[in-house]
Amino acid sequence: MTIRQLRAFICVAQTLSFARAGELLHLSQPALSLAIRGLEESLGGRLLSRTTRSVRLTPEGATLLPLALRLLAEWEGTTDRLRQRFTLQQGHVTVAAMPSFAANRLPELLTRFREAHPQIDVTIHDVINEQVLELVTSGRVEIGFCFEPETMQPYGFTSLFDDRFVAVVAASSPLAQKTSVSWKTLSAEPFITLQRPSTVRHLLEQSLAAAGHDFAPALECHQLSTVGSLVAAGLGVSAVPALCGDQMQRMGARCLRLSGPIVRRRVGLLTRRDAELSTAAHELMRVALGAIAERGSMPASSGR
Numbered sequence: 001m002t003i004r005q006l007r008a009f010i011c012v013a014q015t016l017s018f019a020r021a022g023e024l025l026h027l028s029q030p031a032l033s034l035a036i037r038g039l040e041e042s043l044g045g046r047l048l049s050r051t052t053r054s055v056r057l058t059p060e061g062a063t064l065l066p067l068a069l070r071l072l073a074e075w076e077g078t079t080d081r082l083r084q085r086f087t088l089q090q091g092h093v094t095v096a097a098m099p100s101f102a103a104n105r106l107p108e109l110l111t112r113f114r115e116a117h118p119q120i121d122v123t124i125h126d127v128i129n130e131q132v133l134e135l136v137t138s139g140r141v142e143i144g145f146c147f148e149p150e151t152m153q154p155y156g157f158t159s160l161f162d163d164r165f166v167a168v169v170a171a172s173s174p175l176a177q178k179t180s181v182s183w184k185t186l187s188a189e190p191f192i193t194l195q196r197p198s199t200v201r202h203l204l205e206q207s208l209a210a211a212g213h214d215f216a217p218a219l220e221c222h223q224l225s226t227v228g229s230l231v232a233a234g235l236g237v238s239a240v241p242a243l244c245g246d247q248m249q250r251m252g253a254r255c256l257r258l259s260g261p262i263v264r265r266r267v268g269l270l271t272r273r274d275a276e277l278s279t280a281a282h283e284l285m286r287v288a289l290g291a292i293a294e295r296g297s298m299p300a301s302s303g304r
Contacts, residue, residue, distance in 0.1 A: 001042050003075055006068045008035035009047060013065050016055045084119075091280035094123040096135040097145035098199075099224055100243045101267065102126035106145065113287045120280045129199035136270050142281040144270035145288075147199055158269040158285065160292045165204070165263040167256040168231050168238040168248050175237070180257035183213055190218035190236035192227050200224070203265055204239060211261040228253050243267065 011021040012032070022032045040047050047061035057065065084090035097106050102124065110122060125135055132144040136155065148157055167186050169175040175185070194201045208215045218236055221227060225247070227238050232252035240248060245255040269285055271277060277285070 001039060003072070005035045005039040005042075006072050008032055009039055009061075010065065010068050010072060012036060012048060012055065013057055013061060013068075018050070018055060086279050088117045088120060088279060088283055090119050091117075091278065092121045092123070093143070093278060093280040093284055094125070094141045095143045095145065095284070096125040096127055096132040096141040098129040098132055098147070099126055100200075100241050100247075101145040103225070104243050104247050109284075109288050109291050112291055113284055116287070117280070117283065120283075122284075128197075130197055132270065136272055139272065139275060142271065142275070142277055143284060146267070146270050147203075148266040148268060149270070154273055156271045156273045158271075158289070159266050160268045160288065161266075162264050163241045163243050163267045165239045165258055166242045166245055167258040168228065168240055168253045169256065170231055170234040170237075171252055171254055172234055173237070173254075175256065176254040178256055180259060182260045183208065183211070183258065184260065186237055186239065186258065187213060187215075191216070192219040192221070192230050192236040192238045193217045194224065194227065195220045195222055198222075199265075200241065203263055207261050207263040213261075225251070239263070241265070241267075 008021070008025060008027070011025055012018060015021050015024070018029060018032055021027075022029055025032065027035070036048060043060075043064075045060055046058050047064060049056045049058055081090060103126075106124070106126075110124075113120070113122070125131075125141060127135070129146050132141075132146040133149055133155075135141045136144040145160075147163075148159070149155055167175070167181045169181075169189075173189075175181055175189075193204060196202070205215050219230060221230070224240060224244055227240065228244070228248045228251040230236065231238050231248070239258055242255070248255055269288060271281075
């Protein structure tokens with residue numbers, strides 16, 4: 001049974017005329033008869049009783065007609081919904097983003113995306129970097145915004161920018177008068193950082209160990225927003241991705257260029273290599289790449 005055969009049967013059944021049905025469907029009489037015969041053969045019996053003067057439904061044809069109408073309506077509804085998804089008039093995309101990106105860059109990207117495609121729904125998982133990787137791996141989200149993973153299997157990664165860590169100090173600190181600070185100077189202050197297994201914490205430990213610096217946090221917490229609040233309250237200093245610079249400054253802290261060593265990590269779009277993205281997800285990636293290109297390669301508060 002094909003959609004073409006169903007349409008032919010419905011039209012003949014409703015008009016009770018092969019000639020009229022052929023006109024409405026723009027089919028020749030032989031083509032219309034062939035479609036009906038094919039449907040009857042596939043089902044195993046006659047659906048229409050045809051004489052030289054009239055066309056009537058057989059009992060089986062009368063049974064099929066309401067079913068055929070429903071099948072055709074469902075088919076047309078399905079094709080219409082899919083067509084709307086392919087043309088971005090309808091759809092849904094699920095993304096995951098690490099907190100630094102979710103709080104500081106994602107709102108701008110989604111504003112652009114929703115302005116262009118208001119009928120596309122978006123579900124956001126704002127989770128730590130490690131969970132972004134897990135959600136992409138499991139297929140629960142199509143796109144992840146995160147740091148570049150250390151191993152690329154099974155991911156596809158599209159770079160957005162290199163994020164350089166900056167120092168965060170209280171506005172009342174003498175260090176706030178500077179434009180840059182070294183790790184040696186910063187580490188002399190009580191240090192506030194995220195708890196393990198945070199990727200930010202891991203990057204700091206790894207980079208400082210390689211440069212021969214000790215890393216002994218005085219305060220540890222789970223959220224970057226808490227880090228900013230603690231620093232702003234004068235409880236210590238910290239180092240965070242420049243991506244969070246505006247957020248830290250809104251909380252009352254100050255961000256400074258940080259050197260010796262320079263800690264940086266690439267931020268980008270994460271997908272699964274073996275998974276086909278939806279049209280909506282492809283469009284969101286296009287919008288994200290365009291927005292980042294307009295802002296430049298580095299976050300605004302990177303100290304450059």
